Amino acid sequence: MVSIADVAKKAHVSKMTVSRVLNHPEQVSTEISDTVQRAINELGYVQQRAGRALATSRTYTIAFVMLDEVSNVDPYFGQLITYVSDFLYQEGYNLELHRSLDDHFHDIDGILVSGARATDKAKLNALTFPIVAYGNQSEFASVDVDNKLGTMLAKQHLIMCGYQHLIYLGIDLNEQFVVERLNGFKAIETPDYMTETIYQLPNSDKEARQLFNSITLPPLTGVVAASDRLALGTLYSCYDKRLAVPNDVGIVGFDGIFINHLSPLDLTTIGQPLQKIAQKMVQTLLSAISSNHQNIRQSVIPPTLLQGETTTKLAD
Amino acid sequence: MVSIADVAKKAHVSKMTVSRVLNHPEQVSTEISDTVQRAINELGYVQQRAGRALATSRTYTIAFVMLDEVSNVDPYFGQLITYVSDFLYQEGYNLELHRSLDDHFHDIDGILVSGARATDKAKLNALTFPIVAYGNQSEFASVDVDNKLGTMLAKQHLIMCGYQHLIYLGIDLNEQFVVERLNGFKAIETPDYMTETIYQLPNSDKEARQLFNSITLPPLTGVVAASDRLALGTLYSCYDKRLAVPNDVGIVGFDGIFINHLSPLDLTTIGQPLQKIAQKMVQTLLSAISSNHQNIRQSVIPPTLLQGETTTKLAD
DNA sequence: TTGTACGCGTTATCAC
DNA sequence: GTGATAACGCGTACAA
Numbered sequence A, B: 001m002v003s004i005a006d007v008a009k010k011a012h013v014s015k016m017t018v019s020r021v022l023n024h025p026e027q028v029s030t031e032i033s034d035t036v037q038r039a040i041n042e043l044g045y046v047q048q049r050a051g052r053a054l055a056t057s058r059t060y061t062i063a064f065v066m067l068d069e070v071s072n073v074d075p076y077f078g079q080l081i082t083y084v085s086d087f088l089y090q091e092g093y094n095l096e097l098h099r100s101l102d103d104h105f106h107d108i109d110g111i112l113v114s115g116a117r118a119t120d121k122a123k124l125n126a127l128t129f130p131i132v133a134y135g136n137q138s139e140f141a142s143v144d145v146d147n148k149l150g151t152m153l154a155k156q157h158l159i160m161c162g163y164q165h166l167i168y169l170g171i172d173l174n175e176q177f178v179v180e181r182l183n184g185f186k187a188i189e190t191p192d193y194m195t196e197t198i199y200q201l202p203n204s205d206k207e208a209r210q211l212f213n214s215i216t217l218p219p220l221t222g223v224v225a226a227s228d229r230l231a232l233g234t235l236y237s238c239y240d241k242r243l244a245v246p247n248d249v250g251i252v253g254f255d256g257i258f259i260n261h262l263s264p265l266d267l268t269t270i271g272q273p274l275q276k277i278a279q280k281m282v283q284t285l286l287s288a289i290s291s292n293h294q295n296i297r298q299s300v301i302p303p304t305l306l307q308g309e310t311t312t313k314l315a316d
Numbered sequence C: 001t002t003g004t005a006c007g008c009g010t011t012a013t014c015a016c
Numbered sequence D: 001g002t003g004a005t006a007a008c009g010c011g012t013a014c015a016a
Helices: A004-011 A015-023 A030-043 A050-054 A076-090 A117-126 A147-161 A178-189 A203-215 A227-239 A274-291 B004-011 B015-023 B030-043 B048-058 B076-090 B119-125 B145-163 B176-187 B207-215 B229-240 B272-289
Strands: A060-066 A093-099 A110-114 A131-134 A141-145 A166-171 A195-201 A221-225 A250-253 A268-271 A298-301 A305-306 B060-066 B095-098 B110-114 B131-134 B140-147 B163-172 B194-202 B222-225 B250-257 B268-271 B297-303 B305-306
Touching: A004 A015, A015 A030, A030 A166, A030 B272, A050 B048, A060 A076, A060 A274, A076 A093, A076 A274, A076 B076, A076 B095, A093 B076, A110 A274, A131 A274, A131 B030, A141 A274, A147 A166, A147 A178, A147 A221, A147 A268, A147 A305, A166 A178, A166 A227, A195 A203, A203 A227, A203 A298, A268 B222, A274 A298, A274 B015, A274 B250, B004 B015, B004 B030, B015 B030, B030 B305, B060 B076, B076 B095, B076 B110, B076 B272, B110 B272, B131 B272, B140 B145, B140 B272, B145 B176, B145 B222, B145 B250, B145 B268, B163 B176, B163 B229, B194 B207, B207 B229, B222 B229, B272 B297
Parallel strands: A060 A093, A060 A110, A110 A131, A131 A141, A141 A298, A166 A195, A166 A221, A221 A250, A250 A268, B060 B095, B060 B110, B110 B131, B131 B140, B140 B297, B163 B194, B163 B222, B222 B250, B250 B268
Antiparallel strands: A093 B095, A268 A305, B268 B305
């Protein structure tokens, strides 16, 4: 195990100089810096976390708290955790995965949380670590996709395509992102020639399918679904009823992770830029950790419309 | 930050005694042990990894190397990593997520790897850490679902249900698990009255759908698919062709993670016991780490048949 | 610009 | 059965 002392000896300098080359390069003359760098390379030295952790009383470990039920949630989790882990690793941090806010948190520098509901706020407030949430959380720093913009893009797209009637299929939850998605839909003006209906359901393809099977769709209906799961249920119902997608019915989902490609037709959907979200979460958290003060700021990342096979520009 | 010294002072003993209470309780008298325990509880002391790491020259960090493309793979990854992380955490270990064997591994105690192909063996051999793989790897310790048993169960199930013709839809890859699944199918004798056909495809629902759309199925065909993704494509083709599932065609998938529930009909499938797999992987790795010698052993976990809506006991 | 001395929390060694 | 001491690798305060 090659340590900083080995490098120091090889470069004929003190340990401190080596440490400075690593942490405060500007304080070291270029000449010595070069010598030290060469020694580092030749010996294959890599900084050990334990020593640094002990000296700085930082653990270089971040807890990622996944509150959604992994087996039920849209499979964004695997992607998000992967990106988060990548960015953390680049900064020399480790990841510790938790699935409950009741865990005993210690030996960490900060917390990333995903899937926090309004009811979790008390527990989050009780924690003394810097926190960054995925999803709008007014009391904490958070990063979220621009949910409102997403459904605005979706509705606009359906109007442009030439669908004649609009349905918004929302989620039946009292959560911020749900409200925002609905707001986005409402924010785009519905042309006079179109009708518009709004439904709210649990986020389940089976529920969506059942709903659509129980109602009659006007010709050329365009559906804005608040999730790909709901969009999938909508599509299934169209199959059940022998309605042609995208020519009789147009469907736009929301999320753009996995489900949209697994569907019998690729879903047109609003894609969440998970990589950018992960990056922003890590950036925000690490800067809160090093600046030692929570900057309660909500960052919002714009989504993009991913064209699939469930919408098309209709002939006049 | 309450340290071992604080506990020692409060319990009127030396730091060493506290350390022994934590690590070698048998060397401490019950009386003193109780006193120390009380002090620990009252102060809310928790052992800090950094110090322990430094003293033991272990990092208490495990690298999990995910070689499958997260965005493409069946979403078992989120589940597996969650379980693995849980078990590691219980043992005081941290998780570090990697996605390539070309990363520079250091500052870790061992490696868990998922999705390793035959072509990765050289790189794995070059690593000096204890390694446990998910999926059969003859040269390393590995944990895998009993793939052969899985397809045996699937075929047996279709025969019992009363389907008259069998199709095995395999994966077109030269990998151990693929071979095993095919072997399982072959291991169950096909009754004289049944025909049997074998296909091999890339693991893609679209490919499976296309294949089935291009062939004519005998009545009462039972399909054993080597993955839920292939099963899904098979089901889509049945929809395309207006064949009734499960009455005209029976389908059994393999994996039982997410996709089976997202399908228009819940898939009958062979469920991978991911929690048990994760547990075994962690157990095996940690014991290799503490015993300091790789025990190259292949563990195999039996899967179970999950009854869904794509098979049914047919009337005679 | 560079070096010395010390401390971070824990455990191993060795003495008692 | 228990305690004193040194050691692990690194960074900071301070001195030169």
